[in-house]
Amino acid sequence: MNLSTLDLNLLLVLHAVLEERSAARAARRLRVTPSAVSNSLARLRAQLGDPLVVRSGRGLVPTPRAQQIAPRLRAAFGEIAGAIEGDRAFDPRATTRAFTLALSDLDQICSLPAIARAYAAEMPRATLRVVSVDHLEATGGLGGGDVDATIAPAHPLPPGHHAADLFEQDSVFVVRRGHPCARRRLTREAFNSLRHIDIHIALGRGGIGNRAAVEALAAQGLHREIAAAVPTFSAAAVIAANTDLVAAMPRRIAEALARLAPLTLLEPPVAALVFRMQLVWHERTHEDEGARCFRELVIAALRDGPRARGRAAEGTRKKPSGPRDSRPTSRSPTR
Structure with missing residues (x-):
């Protein structure tokens, strides 16, 4: 996959879903609607060729591919947040x-x-x-x-x-x-x-x-x-x-x-x-x-x-x- 063709906002949605294990909670965290989260997951699934999360009971469970991605997303978004917020706690x-x-x-x-x-x-x-x-x-x-x-x-x-x-x-x-x-x-x-x-x-x-x-x-x-x-x-x-x-x-x-x-x-x-x-x-x-x-x-x-x-x-x-x-x-x- 060419990274330049990927909407990085989709990865932000996946990161929230993987942490919250719920599309509804991820939507509240991102301040969007649950349908927007679902649409983003659908687009990312198509691009990555993997379900990423599946429903289990009342929550969502990550696939092996998503489990592999999760820690890297956490580290990447942590670095981005630090770069944006600056050295506030110097x-x-x-x-x-x-x-x-x-x-x-x-x-x-x-x-x-x-x-x-x-x-x-x-x-x-x-x-x-x-x-x-x-x-x-x-x-x-x-x-x-x-x-x-x-x-x-x-x-x-x-x-x-x-x-x-x-x-x-x-x-x-x-x-x-x-x-x-x-x-x-x-x-x-x-x-x-x-x-x-x-x-x-x-x-x-x-x-x-x-x-x-x-x-x-x-x-x-x-x-x-x-x-x-x-x-x-x-x-x-x-x-x-x-x-x-x-x-x-x-x-x-x-x-x-x-x-x-x-x-x-x-x-x-x-x-x-x-x-x-x-x-x-x-x-x-x-x-x-x-x-x-x-x-x-x-x-x-x-x-x-x-x-x-x-x-x-x-x-x-x-x-x-x-x-x-x-x-x-x-x-x-x-x-």
Whole structure:
């Protein structure tokens, strides 16, 4: 038999009859008339070449063919019902699902440990998959279906995207230990005389934070002569530690890398840039209970961390936020 020629509603009727052992009870369950059930059984009998059920006393008894079919129908319709109803009874401690988070190397170093600890405690049987921002961009972004969420600076969101505030982070500059600028305060003139390392996280291009930083520096009369461009903060740190070049990066990654490489942190010559970081996800996963639980886990892990400032409350932003939300703020270099 060609399955494409079979009316699958007939199998739904047979499934109800086999469970109820009565055409009348099956009709009530399906909210149709008993004659509709009888007509459906007649059509299915003709197509399968088997009586399927026969009357015995006041009920119906399945034939051997129907007995063979019954457990498979039960499993098939159970799967279909689960697919339609979704993950309503999601149990974080029992789930074996995999959740994917796109992170720059900054958050792989600074945010991932707290996320991993929370994940191991709250979803001990699930799989945490971390991919790069390059991977996120190359697979169609959050709407592409491969990534559940990402951490990014606050910016106007495209339609169908949502965000929750996580924390704020300010920026510093890193140079090698013993660099001439490390012995004195970094002035505007000294800054403009230096050669810089640029960091292009997304497919070899400057991302949201990079573009915002360039604009903010230019507004304060600062410019950068770019001597090198790299895809990660760690690569920028390695170059800075071995040359006279300087790299700008968030303070928390600068402090972490300075523990591993001979680097000195320099405060900016103007008010430090402060970026509001968010967890961002797509409408595709917004109503999914498992994805919601995963997002809450990430938000709580980073909100409660020692480097996080402010409160993070999951919210929705289907419309782009205004310019005020998309720009870094300024604050004194002293934290």
